[in-house]
Amino acid sequence: MTAPQTSALKPVSLEHDAWGQLILETDDGRRFTGVIPARAFPVSDPEHWVSICDSQGHELLSIENLSSLASGLRTVLEAELAHREFVPVIQRLVSATTQEPSDWVVETDRGRTAFQLNSEDDVRRIEPDQASIVDSHGIRYLIPCVAKLDPASRRILDHFL
């Protein structure tokens, strides 16, 4: 098997079939059922480099720039990506206990929730002003801009960052 020239293929259409599977049609006329889209850089560059893999996880094609897609295709793709990615964005920290394991209560874009951290190492700075938190169940929470949090939340976060 040689390395497939994935980036050469272009998507022609992307739609859901009756079973909710995603069907991809490419410019060489082939159809693929049950394809899975994935962002290569979901945190640092979500708008570029989206790959579409077949149901086995082999890459079929890669889209360098989402904005280059036809709008219909892009809507389906982004809806599917949003459907797969569950990364609540934290808007406010309500409380966090300081001893390990620490219990957090936060308000996210998906509503208020509580979780537990295994260790304070699970709060990480990714980009200079971005933080990500992984709770004891492996769910990831994102703080896209630490500076934009309210002072009370920032004070809580400072204990961990």
Place this chain on the structure above:
Amino acid sequence: MPVRTPENFDIRQELPLRLRATVDAMLGREEALLGWFEVDLDARLNFVDSFVLLTDKRIVGTSGGDLRPTSPQNNGAPGGMEDAAAGEKSWPLSAELSIQSKEKGGAGALELVDANGLLAQWRFTPARTKAAHHFVDRLKQFRSGSLSDGDLSESSEVLCPSCGSPIKGDQGLCETCIALPGTRPGRSLLRLLRFARKRGAMSFLGLVLTVGSTSAGMVPPYLTKPILDKVLVPYQNGQEAAFRLIPWLLGGLAAASILTWILSWARTYVVAWVSERIAADLRNQTYAHLQRLSLEYFGGKRTGDLIARVSTDTDRICYFLSVYLVDFANDILMIVMTAGILLSIDVRLAAATLIPLPLIAWLVHQVRSRLRGGFQLGSRAWADMTSVLADTIPGIRVVKAFAQEHREIERFRRANDRVLHANDRVNRLWSFFGPVIVLLTDLGILIVWIVGVWQVYNKNVTVGTLTLFVAYISRFYVRLDSMSRMVSATQRTAAAAQRVFGILDREATVPEPVHPIKTGRLSGRIEFRDVGFRYGARTVVEGLNLTIEPGEMIGLVGPSGSGKTTVVNLVCRFYDVAEGTVLIDGTDVRSFSIEEYRQHIGLVLQEPFLFYGTIAENISYGRPGATREEIISAARAARAHEFILRLPDGYDSLVGERGQSLSGGERQRISIARALLIDPRILILDEATSSVDTETEREIQLALDNLIQGRTTIAIAHRLSTLSRASRLVVMERGHIVEIGPHQELLAQGGTYSRLYRAQSDHLEERAL
């Protein structure tokens, strides 16, 4: 070329002076000295100096001072003529006579043999190993006619490829191009001043503020004298008291206090600012220096010890600078000023107060060196303890797998006990020393009272003067007391500084050339010319000659321990050759700038190490400016792209310590992508696929096929099937190349390779059954 006569080779001029007379007496006029070897052990391995000479006619051995024949139990050996008077033996250079240098346990042996067996043997310490090899080479060169005149080491003049001057010395290195080791500077604590100079302005400000605040602190006691003598005492005695002075005097007291407060506040801040920066500079410089040291240094150092030096020891220095050093300067100033004021007021009283001073000085001196020893011990014990941590925490899986937790706990406890004992030792000394100083202080004040009361009684001084004295002197002794505490802080810091400078003073054993040659675009031709390498005295690679053409892939095979990794280390210049040269595109690797040169080398190791960071960061480690597209295409070529896409965070997933755990094969493919991204001319794979399963190996193999295109590749592998793409296989055994050739040819030869190959294919068949 002029016709050479033996006299042309004579190197008697180069003999060390202490040997010259002896050698001249031993050799005839018509005999030319070709080489000598200074032996430093006798047959029973005692330290006894003697030497062996090589002339154009014979080999002569002396036994140095003790006049015993050097060759053991061989006195009657054929061909050995003994000149009893000089304690020397000589053997004519017959055709079958040969010398060889061997390693025999901890000490080497230079052996003289002929067709009948061993004639003589001289033993030497590893320090003489190189010279021994050289001596052996001299005879070989003489016989092959390649011996040159005058020059001790090189058979022909070689010009430095970097600066063009002729190269001397057996390293094949240009002396003008290799940096000389720096001069060893003096005391560690004084050397810290160099770091303070970089922060000159602020350091100076700190000094000024210190002087200012100390002087302001001297004012209040001075004002007590007029309060007593001019106001209170006259008033009490019913005389006219100058009460109008009181507001001024009290105001002065208040002003002095406030000034002292402001100045010491500013001083503390400025000094802390400066010392924090000095410590940070020191840490940066130490770490930067550490990064540039050769691998050899790290091989001999424990991680924990290095960490302790860079972190704990520099912090200690910072604390000293910010807290103690200022106090110290303060104290000195105060003591000098106080002494000055006291002497100016009343010489006799002043002299009395200073009586205990010499005693204290003597005591401090006694304690100092002992404290320093104690602190050094403490620092080392602390580093040992850190080492235990640095050792076991990364190895925790092994500890648990072998259920050795209790043993590691015990190991830590022992290390911790050593810290405890070292600190106890210091504390014992200290707990005695501190109170003694306090006792002497009290004694000093007592003396002042005695002398003062006596003087007041005799109406020589006023009550005000006495009060002034007592006020000053108690400050004085408080200062002395805190200075004595300084002693321990200074010694602790000196010990820390010594450990930090221990790193800074270390020179890289792989030196950077002074005038490096630009590598430019390398084509990747690698040539080993008579390469030899030793770890210490142990020869690991010897007489290696090999040329690898640009773009060629060779497979390096051989039993483990045969020196394959060592060969690769020499190409990477992790170590420098002991003999011969490694040439890249015809230029000695040692004349390139190390950093620039290594940018042309892609290295994939058996244990792929990933740093803490995202996958994208790890892939672009060698070229941080790489675009996302380049990162993806490197990962595709390394067959890592698809598994990365399957991770929830893709290329943004955190890996390394504390990060996402990846399997060995996955980590390996990331490290291949990392090597691929720098687009190296030379690719080195050191057992890159040895630690993964066959399926992953197949994947990696495919990745490698992408990787080796158009690059000079050296691949080391135990699974010989991995090397199917290699145009030639180089078989190594015990540091020598034993076979070179393509797979089929070597198989037909029926040598080491075919044996290795058959062992593996049997094994495969067994598995297939």
